Amino acid sequence: MYLWIENHSGTPIYDQICRQIRDQIVSGALAADDPLPSIRSLAKDLKISVITTKRAYEELEKEGFLYTVPGKGCFVAGRNTDLIREKALTEVRDALREAVRLAGPPQLKEEELVQMLHEAWNEVDDDERDRV
Numbered sequence: 001m002y003l004w005i006e007n008h009s010g011t012p013i014y015d016q017i018c019r020q021i022r023d024q025i026v027s028g029a030l031a032a033d034d035p036l037p038s039i040r041s042l043a044k045d046l047k048i049s050v051i052t053t054k055r056a057y058e059e060l061e062k063e064g065f066l067y068t069v070p071g072k073g074c075f076v077a078g079r080n081t082d083l084i085r086e087k088a089l090t091e092v093r094d095a096l097r098e099a100v101r102l103a104g105p106p107q108l109k110e111e112e113l114v115q116m117l118h119e120a121w122n123e124v125d126d127d128e129r130d131r132v
Helices: 013-027 039-046 050-062 081-103 110-123 126-131
Strands: 066-069 073-076
Touching: 013 039, 013 050, 039 050, 050 066, 081 110
Parallel strands: none
Antiparallel strands: 066 073
């Protein structure tokens, strides 16, 4: 499992950890029942507080992404990735509808919106797109 922390980001560190682990579970990089590093081990590797790591793991457990076995550690919970993907599609669809609504008053054409989407897609590299 690979995680990176952006200290200068406005996003809290525990949230960065949650997002990255969640994304790896959804993408299949982490499978059901895969063990995660211990809270202390991850904190040491990332050079962050144990409390921050614990908070991230607790949050993921609340969301149903992880489960804990006392004395053994944290593991990836089995998830229905289709439901997670459907939620993401709904969020993207809503954002696109908002873009279409905003395009109304200045009378932008559909082709202009499509071109803007292509430009935005090309401006964001694959790594950045995967981190969202």
